[in-house]
Amino acid sequence: MGKIIQFPTKHQPSSKAKLQMLEARVHEIELENDMMRSDMDYLSGAINKNVSELQDILKEMSLLAGLEKPIVEFKGEGDLSDMEIEFNFGQLDEFLNKPTDEDDDGK
Numbered sequence: 001m002g003k004i005i006q007f008p009t010k011h012q013p014s015s016k017a018k019l020q021m022l023e024a025r026v027h028e029i030e031l032e033n034d035m036m037r038s039d040m041d042y043l044s045g046a047i048n049k050n051v052s053e054l055q056d057i058l059k060e061m062s063l064l065a066g067l068e069k070p071i072v073e074f075k076g077e078g079d080l081s082d083m084e085i086e087f088n089f090g091q092l093d094e095f096l097n098k099p100t101d102e103d104d105d106g107k
Contacts, residue, residue: 013021
């Protein structure tokens, strides 16, 4: 009987094939990072827009309630992730729960 050749169970890619595979993965990672940076820029802009709108809304609520100073204080510098927002709705609640002449509808 002749010599039996064992079928290879593990295929080892050539150095050239492995290099091409690694280069392709580097390009995938670069593309993924570019997409994530773009998403982060968009989300940062959206957060800034929402914070600005929140400030405007709270200022308007303060005026409607007849408060002399704003009911919100913004603390933090630069990075939005460390920003603390403190709300004081006590005066606004008092104003909203106190009946006014407008609530009587002329009755």
